[in-house]
Amino acid sequence: MTIQRRQLLKLGAVAAASGALGSHAWAQAFPSRPVTLVVPFAPGGNTDIVARTVAVALGKVLGQSVIVDNRAGAGGSIGAAQVARAAPDGYTLLLCGAGVVVTVPEMVKTSYGRTNFAPLGLVNKSSMVLLARKDETRFKNFKEFAAYARSGEGKLTAAHSGPGTPNHLALLQLESLLKTKFTIVSYKGSGPALIDLIGGQIDVHFDQVPSALQHIKGGALQALAVLGPTQDPLLPGVQTVSELGFGSIDGTTYVGVLAPSGTPKDVQDKLAAALAQAVKDPQTVNSARELGSVALSSTPQEFGRILEAEYALAAQATKDGRLKVD
Incomplete structure (x- = not known):
């Protein structure tokens, strides 16, 4: 091996190590400024109330303000599109139900699809x-x-x-x-x-x-x-469709947080861990209970499986001609 080639290889190794250290250090420093949590619906609704409670708790965990930004319209696609095209740095996140990122794009032409997002975790569910x-x-x-x-x-x-x-x-x-x-x-x-x-x-x-x-x-x-796998504690005695002998149907509504898909893995992991901790905050739990829902944390993988399950339903309904804009 020539001296020149050995020198080039050494420089390459140093650069790679420097890049890895730089990425790690950047992830350790995250977040160094406020995080924006986009809600693709108008203020005052259930999703917005969930977002504002989660934002306070998440801000405590991250040590930075989490600002709720309502971007309503077009079935949630306006807000979702904003997050999909945002810089993938962890500072712009989306809080919504699965339908916004997997069902709406099946119905109308959008500038994004489900692959434009990385699920970080669930925050709430309701029957x-x-x-x-x-x-x-x-x-x-x-x-x-x-x-x-x-x-x-x-x-x-x-x-x-x-x-x-x-x-x-x-x-x-x-x-x-x-x-x-x-x-x-x-x-x-x-x-x-x-x-x-x-x-x-x-x-x-x-x-x-x-x-x-x-x-x-x-x-x-x-x-x-x-319309879910289990009875709701707020409706004692009201049976599920399955319990009544009519087959399985799950109408549970899940709300979660997503980041742009290009967000560095270290930052995704940090946000996912912080989110799981924030969902367990007593204020978050109590607020959900008052709404009639449940504060629910999950791994990114679990949220991802819910997204895929809803996508399968939406895709089949679209194929059958049953899911369309009125």
């Missing part, structure tokens, strides 16, 4: 329920509802809170389980759908427990079944 008016006379429980739904396609008007939402996917899953079709009505959020359900303009609505709980407790609505 979904099938709701009807308390004074409904055609069916008093889920079995009677199922029989009525099967008696004639299109008889029942079933609402969800927007195209591509977990509520929409749950409705499509239930159609498949019952081998029937509903007259589907799409709303821009749970609030208007709940008002119309109480007013008698629609027959049933698929909604999360946090949004529905006050109306159930107030006596205006009844929960026919929980």
Whole structure:
């Protein structure tokens, strides 16, 4: 080996080591300034409330402020697109449900896809329920509802809170389980759908427990079944669709945090560990309980599996022509 080649190899090794040390030192220094947590929905909703509680707890763990930035519109795609094109340095994160990054791109053309994001972990989950008016006379429980739904396609008007939402996917899953079709009505959020359900303009609505709980407790609505793997502790005695003998359906709504996919692994690991710690903060736990949801931490891999499962549902529904913008 020539002297020149040995010198070049030595310089290369030194440069590589220097680069590795530099990357490690940079990761150790992270974060050195405030972190932005983008919420792709308007202020005041369940996701926004979850984000603000998590942001406070995460800021404590990281030793830096975590600023919530609401970027609402287009089913969450405006905020998601902002994070997808942000510098992959760990300072711009996205908090949302799985649908924003895996379902919306299946329905409309977006500048991003699920591969543009790296899941860091879950922060919250809530059960979904099938709701009807308390004074409904055609069916008093889920079995009677199922029989009525099967008696004639299109008889029942079933609402969800927007195209591509977990509520929409749950409705499509239930159609498949019952081998029937509903007259589907799409709303821009749970609030208007709940008002119309109480007013008698629609027959049933698929909604999360946090949004529905006050109306159930107030006596205006009844929960026919929980659309999830287990019963919800806030709805004692309300059985799951599976427990009632109609097959498995999971309408659980998961909320998590993601980073741009090019974010360095060391920074992802640091954020994931900090996030898991923040979710266990008593304030985060209590706030979730007050909302009617559950503070839930996970590994990035567990969140990733949830994203892939929802993507499979959305992709199949799109292939069947059942998932589309109204």
